Amino acid sequence: MAYDNTCKYLAEKFPAAFVHWLLPIDEPTSVQVLKTELIQEPIRADSLVFLQTDRQILHLEFETRPYSDPPIAFRMLDYYVRLKRQYSCSINQVVIFLQQTASEQVFVSEYTDANTRHSYRVIRLWEQDPALLLSVPGLLPLATLSQTNSPRNLLEQIATQIATIEEPTQQADLLACTQVLAGLRFEKDLIRQLFRKETMRGSVIYQEIREDGILEGLKEGRQNEALSFLSRLLIRRIGPIAPPIQEQIQTLSVEELEDLGEALLDFSEASDLTNWLSDRQP
Numbered sequence: 001m002a003y004d005n006t007c008k009y010l011a012e013k014f015p016a017a018f019v020h021w022l023l024p025i026d027e028p029t030s031v032q033v034l035k036t037e038l039i040q041e042p043i044r045a046d047s048l049v050f051l052q053t054d055r056q057i058l059h060l061e062f063e064t065r066p067y068s069d070p071p072i073a074f075r076m077l078d079y080y081v082r083l084k085r086q087y088s089c090s091i092n093q094v095v096i097f098l099q100q101t102a103s104e105q106v107f108v109s110e111y112t113d114a115n116t117r118h119s120y121r122v123i124r125l126w127e128q129d130p131a132l133l134l135s136v137p138g139l140l141p142l143a144t145l146s147q148t149n150s151p152r153n154l155l156e157q158i159a160t161q162i163a164t165i166e167e168p169t170q171q172a173d174l175l176a177c178t179q180v181l182a183g184l185r186f187e188k189d190l191i192r193q194l195f196r197k198e199t200m201r202g203s204v205i206y207q208e209i210r211e212d213g214i215l216e217g218l219k220e221g222r223q224n225e226a227l228s229f230l231s232r233l234l235i236r237r238i239g240p241i242a243p244p245i246q247e248q249i250q251t252l253s254v255e256e257l258e259d260l261g262e263a264l265l266d267f268s269e270a271s272d273l274t275n276w277l278s279d280r281q282p
Helices: 002-013 015-022 072-087 130-135 137-143 151-163 168-182 188-195 197-201 204-211 214-238 243-250 254-266 270-279
Strands: 047-051 056-063 090-097 110-112 117-119 121-124
Touching: 002 015, 056 072, 072 090, 072 110, 072 117, 130 137, 130 151, 137 151, 137 168, 151 168, 151 188, 168 188, 168 214, 168 254, 188 254, 214 243, 214 254, 214 270, 243 270, 254 270
Parallel strands: 056 090, 090 121
Antiparallel strands: 047 056, 110 117
16 A cells, blocks of 8 residues: 555656656646545436346437537446446447437447447438338337438328327327427427317227226326326426426316326427416416
């Protein structure tokens, strides 16, 4: 231990000497000793999926813009090192770009530095064949941004498939997510037209639920689920919601929550939600 501390002292006392020794710089003119306690700020990945059987992690990052600070490539290296340290298993990283752009940054799939090279997979959704995305219910919202020569026909196909989903909560969740992601590509009026409540209620599945008298029994449960889901969407859309506004939202009926789910597509700031609630007061 004494040896280590001695060397640390030398490096702090004579930093220019170590620079001259270890780096290809003949006469270092300005050096600064930094704190040796490295700051490790908490960061949150978009999605982490652990495959228990194979002992590997699928790490996903979803991006609407090609640029970020720090750059996406560096962030992927940072994520990788932290994940490797914490889980000590195989890690598969994928960056998924959502919105079409001509930027060369969406073709970058590795971080490179003087002594470091880290690769990851990149998917540009607008280049993806929609067939696979359309075949898996959980991927239907992403299909709105996939490759197509007829965007409207693709959106109509997605709306039709969502309308046939049997489980009400799953249908409502996919409907809300599809409306949000479709906003990156389609006009709001078209989204409302194809995904309006009447369209969903015209589905065979919905009619069966109604005829069986199940809808009323699900009402309370659906309301709690809708509240939780809408709260998450609103926070992502306009930021934190003030407690008084949250209390107002909790008093809304299932029908009003569904209306709010459609209206939030137009929200860009907290005042939009406040105004919407005010308009609905008697």
